[in-house]
Amino acid sequence: MELRQLKYFICLYEEGSVTRAAQRLNIVQPALSAQIAKLEEEFGQVLFERTPKGMKPTDAGNQAYRTFQPLLSKLLEARHGMINLAGEITGRVSVGLIASATTTALPDVLQFFTQNHPEVEIYVTTGYTQDLIDSVLSGTLDLAVINQNRQLDSLASTGVADESLFVVTGGPSRLSDEIANVRFQDLQRMKLVLPSRRHGLRTLIDQAFAACGLSLKPRLEIDDLLAIEEFVRHSDWVSILPAIAIHDGLKAGVLHVHSLESPGISRHVACVHSHRCPLSPAARLFVESISKNMLATIEAIEFYKGANVFLQAR
Structure with a gap:
């Protein structure tokens, strides 16, 4: 052969x-x-x-x-x-991404590669965390950027970003400006729209509520975070979303966010790949670019969040 x-x-x-x-x-x-x-x-x-x-x-x-x-x-x-031992980055990278990373970071990362490393071939697919893990294990994907909710001994893992989840509302459903931190038990009585249990974020949310002896039964479940954000913008419904998913709405002033009471909810976004196959230079650069972009977006959230709080107080 x-x-x-x-x-x-x-x-x-x-x-x-x-x-x-x-x-x-x-x-x-x-x-x-x-x-x-x-x-x-x-x-x-x-x-x-x-x-x-x-x-x-x-x-x-x-x-x-x-x-x-x-x-x-x-x-x-x-x-x-x-x-290409001289240092030129080439090759093909097969990547799986959770949807939130695709929405916020991917366009800028692809622009960077096409301008600076045009010889690199990039294949990107999106999916749920467990499906992406299975694809890496089978060798279909070189790496995946996932919500890491647990230790994965079967794969090598590198941190990409850590971010908080916030209670998010639109104009018609703004929580009182007096509320600094939303209590977990209060959310049980609100009109919640959340991802389904197939989604890695929903796993995080359910785990946090279970730790408080509580459970959630949202009346609406949507796995597309963009659809949730858009729906919340124009309704009196409430959601719990990661920072990077609310960046545009917060910047535009059409979303309002509140922190959760301690200990809050945070997620760890990680890159996973096979122990047997170290990441190529192109793959490492891709992960570094995704991480840099996501971290910059998360940092910007604190600025917009603070600016909105100031405007609401006036």
Whole structure:
């Protein structure tokens, strides 16, 4: 089995067409077909069914793709690393991000890479914390930025940012300006909209309330934090959101925030990756950029929060 054959197989799998795969590889179609036939002979398995609509992977083909795609990515990344010993950052980075990091930090990070390191290929997907962890464990992703609610012995972990969660309201539902810190038990009586229990933030919130001997039963559950923020802006509902999710609304003066009573709720955002696969230079730079951007946003929250409190007091 040759590296070239794996490249041809993965390209054909992803394109689903000999014509498109050959064009992508810049080779003639008979050469591609011949190498796939050799690979099938070596495996003793048919990897594709030839259909009028294109090449359909068999069960063996699907299994081969799941096995070899991460390996090929690592091999190509290693080759790029050896070629660019002079310090130029290249390679491909497959990243999973929780949605809040994607919304606030990702655009600036991508802008930085496209301007300063255009040779780096970046693949980004979003998801729930547990799904992203599973993808890193399976090798589908190089790394993931997650809400880390517990110790993960199976993965290496590096801190990205720590931030508080706040009680958030819009204009129609402003809590009294006299309230400095909102009590946990008072939130049980409010019209709450929160993420569902699939969401890492909801896990944090439920754990904090359970520690106080309380539980929450919100009437509305929405996993999209942007949708929650937008809904709260224009309603009399209340939510509990992390700092970076309320940055724009607080800056615009359309959201109002209150801290929770001690001990409050905070979250630890971390980067996780396999112990067996240290992060490449490109991946490390990506994580550093995400962290820097998130921390800057969190710091700005304190400024806007203080400015809003001043205006409310006037």
